[in-house]
Amino acid sequence: MYSLAEENYLKAIYHLEQETKGEVSTNAIAERMATKPSSVTDMMRKLADKKLLSYKRYKGVLLTSEGRKTAANVIRKHRLWEVFLVEKLDFHWDEVHEIAEQLEHVQSEKLIAKLDQFLGNPDFDPHGDPIPDQHGNVKRTEKKLLSELDKKQRGVCVGVKESSSDFLQYLDKKKITIGTKVTVLGKEFFDGSMVIQVGRDQFFISKKIAENLYVQTN
Amino acid sequence: MYSLAEENYLKAIYHLEQETKGEVSTNAIAERMATKPSSVTDMMRKLADKKLLSYKRYKGVLLTSEGRKTAANVIRKHRLWEVFLVEKLDFHWDEVHEIAEQLEHVQSEKLIAKLDQFLGNPDFDPHGDPIPDQHGNVKRTEKKLLSELDKKQRGVCVGVKESSSDFLQYLDKKKITIGTKVTVLGKEFFDGSMVIQVGRDQFFISKKIAENLYVQTN
DNA sequence: AAATATTTTTAGTCTTATCTAAATATTAGA
DNA sequence: TCTAATATTTAGATAAGACTAAAAATATTT
Structure with missing residues (x-):
C-alpha cells in the first residue's frame, strides 16, 4: 500500500502526463500539488525507488506501468465515490470533489468492487469523466465540445472542460447535467454564440x- | 479539524472512560492503541493543550466536554458507515470494522448528514451499538445478556458483547442478526445452556x- | 558562444508521531 | 514505613513529508 502523499503525487503525474503527452517536469508537479519543487524532487526519488516512475535528474518523470495502474486505481475510486455522492446522497456535482479526494484513499479492494456494483458499474462520473476499470483501463470516448456542433445537430452532454463552481452552478440553473440532450437551434459565426x-x-x-461543455454525438 | 492520530486517541479514551468509569491511565491507552506509554504521554500533553482532555502528570486523563463531543462524532461516523456497508453494500457484519476505521476520518459535516438520512437515521449499528446523534448524545438502552433471560421470555437481539469473527459467523449461520426475535424455550441451570x-x-x-448476545426485552 | 534567466537539485531545518532507554513517581508488600 | 514492583515521564533519536536558501544544471538571449 502507498501513503496518502504518494497516491496524490501519482494522481497528479498521471493527469499531467495526459496533458503534456511526455515527461512531466518537477515544476509542473509542484504547481499542481501546491508544494515546492524541492519537495517534489525528494518524492520523485522515493517513487522511482519504488519503481512507480522513471526519473533522471533534471529530465522529468514518466510513470511506469505499475505507477500508471496505481494512479488509475486512485482515480477510479475518486470517480466512483463521486457517482455515489451525486446519485445516492443527492449532492450537487459541483460539491463532491473535495469529499471524493478523501474517500479515494480508503483502502479496500472489496469495498470498491461492491460500491461499483451498487452503483450499477457506471462508466462515467458526474462530470462526464471516464471511470477506469479494475485494470486501470479507461473507456476513451469520442467527445467533442458543444461549440464544435453545427446548427440542427444534437448531442448528449457527457462532461465539462472547466469545472469551476460558477460554471457548474450555471449548468445546474439551466438544468444541464450528464445525459442531458442538447440541440443546436442556431449558431452565430461572428461571436460563436x-x-x-x-x-x-x-x-x-x-x-x-x-467551449466548456463536452457532448457526444452519434 | 483534528489529525487522524488525535481522533484515534480521543476515540480510545472515550471507550476506556466508559469501561473504567473514571480517569484513564497512560498504560491503558497505550495498550488499546498498540503504542508505547511514552508516545501516549506526548499525545496527552498535546490534547490537553487543545483543551480536549484534562491531564495531570501521573494521574491519568479525563475528556472535556469538547473532547467527548469530538470522540462521539468520530464514533457516530464509524457506526453510520458500518450501517452503510452492511445494509447497502451487503457486507457481513464481521468484516466492516476495518473499513469503517478508515471512513470515520473523512471530514464533511454535510456528508454525514446526508449519509444518515440515506440510511434512514438508524439508531444502532450492525453490531447493536448505539449511534451518537449530532450532539454526541447516545440513546442508552436497557439491554441485557440473553443468558439473563428465563424460560418463556422473549427478546430482540440488539448487539454482541464479543465480536470475534468466529462468533459473528456462528450467529450468521444461525440467522441471528440485529432485530432478530429470540424466545427462550428451555434453560438448563446446571450448565447455563x-x-x-x-x-x-x-x-x-x-x-x-x-453470555455474549445482548437482547432487549420490553 | 558567452551571459543571463530559469529550472532543478542539494543541504540543512522543521513538525508530527512514533520509538528506546533512562529517570522519576506512585503503589503495594513485608 | 521502608523497599520492591509497577507506572509514568523525560531525554534523545528516527522517519515521513514538508520547507528555505544556496548551488548546480539546463535553456534562452543577445
Missing part, C-alpha cells in the same frame, strides 16, 4: 459556455 | 453463546 434547446426550454449561450 | 426459538428454527445454545 448559440441558441440551444434543452428539454422544453430554448435559450442563448455564449461561446465561452459552448 | 438454553434451547431457543429463532424464526421457525429451534436449537440448542451453550452458556458461552448466551
Whole structure:
C-alpha cells in the first residue's frame, strides 16, 4: 500500500502526463500539488525507488506501468465515490470533489468492487469523466465540445472542460447535467454564440459556455 | 479539524472512560492503541493543550466536554458507515470494522448528514451499538445478556458483547442478526445452556453463546 | 558562444508521531 | 514505613513529508 502523499503525487503525474503527452517536469508537479519543487524532487526519488516512475535528474518523470495502474486505481475510486455522492446522497456535482479526494484513499479492494456494483458499474462520473476499470483501463470516448456542433445537430452532454463552481452552478440553473440532450437551434459565426434547446426550454449561450461543455454525438 | 492520530486517541479514551468509569491511565491507552506509554504521554500533553482532555502528570486523563463531543462524532461516523456497508453494500457484519476505521476520518459535516438520512437515521449499528446523534448524545438502552433471560421470555437481539469473527459467523449461520426475535424455550441451570426459538428454527445454545448476545426485552 | 534567466537539485531545518532507554513517581508488600 | 514492583515521564533519536536558501544544471538571449 502507498501513503496518502504518494497516491496524490501519482494522481497528479498521471493527469499531467495526459496533458503534456511526455515527461512531466518537477515544476509542473509542484504547481499542481501546491508544494515546492524541492519537495517534489525528494518524492520523485522515493517513487522511482519504488519503481512507480522513471526519473533522471533534471529530465522529468514518466510513470511506469505499475505507477500508471496505481494512479488509475486512485482515480477510479475518486470517480466512483463521486457517482455515489451525486446519485445516492443527492449532492450537487459541483460539491463532491473535495469529499471524493478523501474517500479515494480508503483502502479496500472489496469495498470498491461492491460500491461499483451498487452503483450499477457506471462508466462515467458526474462530470462526464471516464471511470477506469479494475485494470486501470479507461473507456476513451469520442467527445467533442458543444461549440464544435453545427446548427440542427444534437448531442448528449457527457462532461465539462472547466469545472469551476460558477460554471457548474450555471449548468445546474439551466438544468444541464450528464445525459442531458442538447440541440443546436442556431449558431452565430461572428461571436460563436448559440441558441440551444434543452428539454422544453430554448435559450442563448455564449461561446465561452459552448467551449466548456463536452457532448457526444452519434 | 483534528489529525487522524488525535481522533484515534480521543476515540480510545472515550471507550476506556466508559469501561473504567473514571480517569484513564497512560498504560491503558497505550495498550488499546498498540503504542508505547511514552508516545501516549506526548499525545496527552498535546490534547490537553487543545483543551480536549484534562491531564495531570501521573494521574491519568479525563475528556472535556469538547473532547467527548469530538470522540462521539468520530464514533457516530464509524457506526453510520458500518450501517452503510452492511445494509447497502451487503457486507457481513464481521468484516466492516476495518473499513469503517478508515471512513470515520473523512471530514464533511454535510456528508454525514446526508449519509444518515440515506440510511434512514438508524439508531444502532450492525453490531447493536448505539449511534451518537449530532450532539454526541447516545440513546442508552436497557439491554441485557440473553443468558439473563428465563424460560418463556422473549427478546430482540440488539448487539454482541464479543465480536470475534468466529462468533459473528456462528450467529450468521444461525440467522441471528440485529432485530432478530429470540424466545427462550428451555434453560438448563446446571450448565447455563438454553434451547431457543429463532424464526421457525429451534436449537440448542451453550452458556458461552448466551453470555455474549445482548437482547432487549420490553 | 558567452551571459543571463530559469529550472532543478542539494543541504540543512522543521513538525508530527512514533520509538528506546533512562529517570522519576506512585503503589503495594513485608 | 521502608523497599520492591509497577507506572509514568523525560531525554534523545528516527522517519515521513514538508520547507528555505544556496548551488548546480539546463535553456534562452543577445
